[in-house]
Amino acid sequence: MKISILGAGAWGTALAVQAAARHEVLLWARSPSAAAEMQASRRNSYLPETELPAALQISADLPQAMAHAAEGLIIIATPMAALREMLGQLPAGSRCLWLCKGFEAGSGLLGHEIARELQPQSGKALRVGILSGPSFAQEVAADQPTALVAASEDEALAQAAVNIFHSERLRIYTSNDPVGVEVGGAVKNVMAIAVGIADGLRLAAEAKGPVGSAPGLNARAALITRGLAEMLRLGLALGARSETFMGLSGMGDLVLTATGDLSRNRRVGLMLAQGLPLAQILVDLGHVAEGVYSAPTVLARARAKGVDMPITEAVVAVLEGRLSPAAAVDLLMGRRARAEH
Numbered sequence: 001m002k003i004s005i006l007g008a009g010a011w012g013t014a015l016a017v018q019a020a021a022r023h024e025v026l027l028w029a030r031s032p033s034a035a036a037e038m039q040a041s042r043r044n045s046y047l048p049e050t051e052l053p054a055a056l057q058i059s060a061d062l063p064q065a066m067a068h069a070a071e072g073l074i075i076i077a078t079p080m081a082a083l084r085e086m087l088g089q090l091p092a093g094s095r096c097l098w099l100c101k102g103f104e105a106g107s108g109l110l111g112h113e114i115a116r117e118l119q120p121q122s123g124k125a126l127r128v129g130i131l132s133g134p135s136f137a138q139e140v141a142a143d144q145p146t147a148l149v150a151a152s153e154d155e156a157l158a159q160a161a162v163n164i165f166h167s168e169r170l171r172i173y174t175s176n177d178p179v180g181v182e183v184g185g186a187v188k189n190v191m192a193i194a195v196g197i198a199d200g201l202r203l204a205a206e207a208k209g210p211v212g213s214a215p216g217l218n219a220r221a222a223l224i225t226r227g228l229a230e231m232l233r234l235g236l237a238l239g240a241r242s243e244t245f246m247g248l249s250g251m252g253d254l255v256l257t258a259t260g261d262l263s264r265n266r267r268v269g270l271m272l273a274q275g276l277p278l279a280q281i282l283v284d285l286g287h288v289a290e291g292v293y294s295a296p297t298v299l300a301r302a303r304a305k306g307v308d309m310p311i312t313e314a315v316v317a318v319l320e321g322r323l324s325p326a327a328a329v330d331l332l333m334g335r336r337a338r339a340e341h
């Protein structure tokens with residue numbers, strides 16, 4: 001199978017390395033100098049520990065990448081901000097899965113909504129879906145066991161993802177609930193920032209001496225659980241099925257991202273708790289942290305549907321500098337008592 005992966009960040013590169021063992025894979029980087037550097041060194045600075053296999057083709061030529069997989073599969077591995085641009089350039093009839101997790105800033109749309117918006121304009125019958133789930137790029141590149149879910153209204157496309165990627169190290173499940181899978185991927189990033197903030201406050205308190213009333217492990221479990229409740233509420237309001245949120249793209253990815261220090265979104269929260277300014281955090285990170293861009297749109301869509309998302313609201317207030325990390329925790333703890341569901 002010929003596969004083109006558009007976007008040579010950490011995740012696109014990890015999946016390219018995995019797939020290159022069994023398929024003819026071309027990895028597209030938007031920067032010609034980055035592509036040339038990868039070609040020469042067989043390394044990518046976004047995933048520095050991983051050697052790029054000799055069989056992996058690298059190119060900065062987008063038409064060439066599109067043509068390579070005209071009869072195969074195109075994977076969009078850019079940040080969410082570039083998904084619309086990439087979808088808009090797909091040749092008619094392409095089969096495409098994207099890896100980005102988030103709501104588009106500005107429009108507030110999920111990936112499948114953007115794809116739907118583009119279909120009638122271009123007259124192209126695209127076949128699209130999402131590949132999501134708990135998957136740190138570094139672990140996938142290192143061949144560590146991982147499970148993902150391929151979601152599409154096109155059952156044959158989700159099945160194609162299984163045929164292409166399923167292996168002893170990478171299990172691919174299918175889902176016909178793209179709304180649920182996308183809401184899970186977008187909201188878990190916001191919750192990872194929230195948990196990072198709480199954990200960061202605890203670490204800062206521990207460093208100073210007796211912990212006092214700083215958030216502890218109880219607070220972490222509470223944030224993850226109530227974060228899942230927010231994710232579920234928004235998902236149901238947008239038409240998702242509840243069982244999707246108990247799966248890999250919901251609870252699975254939420255637990256991974258909220259607790260795993262490889263998460264960039266969690267690291268944003270940890271650094272916010274240290275009092276670092278967001279602009280500096282984003283520069284230091286060197287990678288995309290989608291939750292930063294999605295949080296306001298998650299909140300806007302929740303408000304439009306009358307869905308209560310207090311953790312998301314607190315994260316947005318911290319990101320916008322309207323609330324300190326400590327005040328955000330106090331605000332969440334000070335909410336009136338209510339039934340759990």
Ligand SMILES: NC(=O)C1=CN([C@@H]2O[C@H](COP(=O)(O)OP(=O)(O)OC[C@H]3O[C@@H](n4cnc5c(N)ncnc54)[C@H](O)[C@@H]3O)[C@@H](O)[C@H]2O)C=CC1
Binds near residue numbers: 078137
């Ligand atoms: N890194 C991970 O473990 C995982 C990431 N994801 C998702 O995959 C997406 C990509 O993440 P990463 O690869 O980790 O990001 P990254 O920050 O490592 O790399 C981003 C890449 O996208 C490129 N890029 C940025 N803007 C672009 C544009 N307008 N057009 C084309 N390319 C552009 C950058 O040059 C860079 O190569 C995100 O939505 C992320 O949430 C999903 C699962 C796992």
Ligand SMILES: O=C(CO)COP(=O)(O)O
Binds near residue numbers: 136264265
């Ligand atoms: O989506 C991810 C793991 O499934 C990666 O999370 P971060 O973007 O927070 O690193």
